[in-house]
Amino acid sequence: KQEVTQIPAALSVPEGENLVLNCSFTDSAIYNLQWFRQDPGKGLTSLLLIQSSQREQTSGRLNASLDKSSGRSTLYIAASQPGDSATYLCAVRLRGGATNKLIFGTGTLLAVQP
Amino acid sequence: DTGVSQDPRHKITKRGQNVTFRCDPISEHNRLYWYRQTLGQGPEFLTYFQNEAQLEKSRLLSDRFSAERPKGSFSTLEIQRTEQGDSAMYLCASSLVGTGSQNEQFFGPGTRLTVL
Numbered sequence: 001k002q003e004v005t006q007i008p009a010a011l012s013v014p015e016g017e018n019l020v021l022n023c024s025f026t027d028s029a030i031y032n033l034q035w036f037r038q039d040p041g042k043g044l045t046s047l048l049l050i051q052s053s054q055r056e057q058t059s060g061r062l063n064a065s066l067d068k069s070s071g072r073s074t075l076y077i078a079a080s081q082p083g084d085s086a087t088y089l090c091a092v093r094l095r096g097g098a099t100n101k102l103i104f105g106t107g108t109l110l111a112v113q114p
Numbered sequence: 115d116t117g118v119s120q121d122p123r124h125k126i127t128k129r130g131q132n133v134t135f136r137c138d139p140i141s142e143h144n145r146l147y148w149y150r151q152t153l154g155q156g157p158e159f160l161t162y163f164q165n166e167a168q169l170e171k172s173r174l175l176s177d178r179f180s181a182e183r184p185k186g187s188f189s190t191l192e193i194q195r196t197e198q199g200d201s202a203m204y205l206c207a208s209s210l211v212g213t214g215s216q217n218e219q220f221f222g223p224g225t226r227l228t229v230l
Contacts, residue, residue, distance in 0.1 A: 004156070032217060043118075043205060044157070044221040089156055093217065099170060100145060100209075102219060104156030 002027040004092055006105035013080055014113050021075040021108045023090035028068050031095040034102065035064050035075050038087045047088075048075070052095065080112045116140060118222035120206050126228045127196055134192045135225045139208030146189050147207040147219060148181055150174065157205055163189060164211065196229045203227075 003026045013019050023033070032051050036044040048057045048064040050073070056065040063076040073090055087109050091102035119138045127133050139146045144165050149157035160179070161171045165186040175181075178196075183189040193200055203226050207219040 034218065036221070041226070043120075043223040044207075046218055046220055049218045091156070100162055100217070101147070101159035101170065101172075102149075102157075103159070106154070106156050 002030075002092065002094055002103050004090060004103050004105040006088075006090060006108050008108060009106070010109040010111075012111040012113060015080060015082060017080050017112075019077050019080055019110070021077070021088050021090075021110070023073040023075070023105055025071045025073075025092050025103075027094065028071050029095045030068065031093045033064075033066055033073050033090060033092050035062075035073075036089045036091065038089060038107070040087075044089065077110075080110075082112045082114045085110055085112050118206055118208055118220055120204075120222040120225050122225060123223060124226045124228075126230065128230050129196060129198060131196055132192065132194045133196060133227065134190055135204055135206075135227075136188055136190050137206030137222060138188045139206070140220060142210070143208035143220075144186065144211050145209045146183055147209075148189070148191050149205040149207065151203040151205055151224070152201075160191075193227075196227075198229045201227055201229045 005024045007022045034049045035047045050057050050066045061078040066073045087107040089107045091104040121136045147162040148160040151157040161181050163183040178194045181191045203224045205224045207221045209219045
């Protein structure tokens with residue numbers, strides 16, 4: 001059974017700091033991995049999608065890496081801003097079979113202090 | 115707005131009542147997903163459709179839950195005889211059928227259900 005874990009559960013940093021959020025998964029047979037942002041009481045905003053054949057994806061100040069063999073992904077946020085404060089979720093889609101569901105971690109709650 | 119939309123955004127109901135939620139996916143997306151999220155947890159998969167066919171259901175989807183997508187466009191999720199444990203955020207997502215980035219799932223704003 002695929003399990004997704006995110007560490008740390010919560011993180012508080014001063015504005016301007018670079019930071020790394022971690023995601024690990026137990027089954028390396030994944031099709032892709034997505035990183036999402038969720039503001040309190042809101043839906044999910046897709047940030048980056050990494051295919052299983054890729055090692056990283058970048059969008060603006062965000063960079064996501066994937067190491068399938070070790071079952072790990074990281075989300076790097078450069079020059080953090082108070083507007084980056086949110087919960088960040090990673091999710092994997094398994095390879096094989098008819099499933100297209102995403103399996104989510106429990107998220108990292110990020111607070112960027114001005 | 116061409117994103118995924120959900121209605122209502124909030125629903126408060128009494129235990130034992132039936133509720134129905136609607137999801138309108140991004141117009142060209144033929145896959146539609148329902149997830150449930152409780153406080154402090156990540157979303158959990160409930161079911162998904164490809165066009166009008168319901169192709170996968172989670173064991174979380176008890177017999178009190180039913181989902182439809184009659185014309186392959188919008189979808190409804192009905193919960194019968196609601197229980198307090200059904201209180202959660204119900205999220206809808208959609209994606210294309212294809213490879214690579216076409217599989218990216220885009221989420222709606224969710225419907226927050228509170229069962230009293």
